[in-house]
Amino acid sequence: MKGFVLAAGMAVLLTGCEDGTPPAEPTASVPTKKPEPKPAKKPIPAGKLTEISLDAFFPKQQSGAVLVYDARPAFVSAFGKIPGAIPWPKSEYDVLLPQREKEIRDAKDDGKTVVIYCTDLACPDAQSVGERLITRGHDIAILRGGFAAWKETGLPTE
Numbered sequence: 001m002k003g004f005v006l007a008a009g010m011a012v013l014l015t016g017c018e019d020g021t022p023p024a025e026p027t028a029s030v031p032t033k034k035p036e037p038k039p040a041k042k043p044i045p046a047g048k049l050t051e052i053s054l055d056a057f058f059p060k061q062q063s064g065a066v067l068v069y070d071a072r073p074a075f076v077s078a079f080g081k082i083p084g085a086i087p088w089p090k091s092e093y094d095v096l097l098p099q100r101e102k103e104i105r106d107a108k109d110d111g112k113t114v115v116i117y118c119t120d121l122a123c124p125d126a127q128s129v130g131e132r133l134i135t136r137g138h139d140i141a142i143l144r145g146g147f148a149a150w151k152e153t154g155l156p157t158e
Contacts, residue, residue: 046134046137047138047140048134048140049134050140052143052144054143060115061082061115065113066114066115068116069085069087069100069116070082071089071090072089080151082150086103090129108139114139115142117143119148121144126146
């Protein structure tokens with residue numbers, strides 16, 4: 001006697017002898033090994049977002065002790081920027097992040113302060129970029145008053 005029986009969602013082949021002996025008990029299927037979960041990444045501790053005054057920023061900028069990013073849109077910064085500032089418009093954050101993160105790590109290794117500025121106190125772009133960077137573990141300073149504060153004092157621009 002041979003036949004198929006569905007047991008708990010599995011097809012099991014039952015066999016028996018011609019002499020009437022009952023079929024053998026079905027054998028359990030071999031369980032498949034589930035892949036081991038990947039170890040969770042350790043969370044990156046958040047960096048700090050601070051403000052830096054023009055009075056504190058200027059000597060650092062003059063001595064090369066800062067890495068400066070201009071978060072304004074490119075068409076705005078084309079009219080002038082703080083000397084040495086690297087363009088990083090908020091709209092290009094994701095595209096430029098890999099390159100900028102390397103610059104930030106290198107600056108940190110050199111003991112530099114990372115500063116981001118925008119147009120003025122009302123401009124949210126530097127704050128937005130800074131907030132995103134601190135979630136990646138970077139300490140960031142926002143230039144209080146932005147480019148307007150720099151320009152109002154008559155400091156040189158590029």
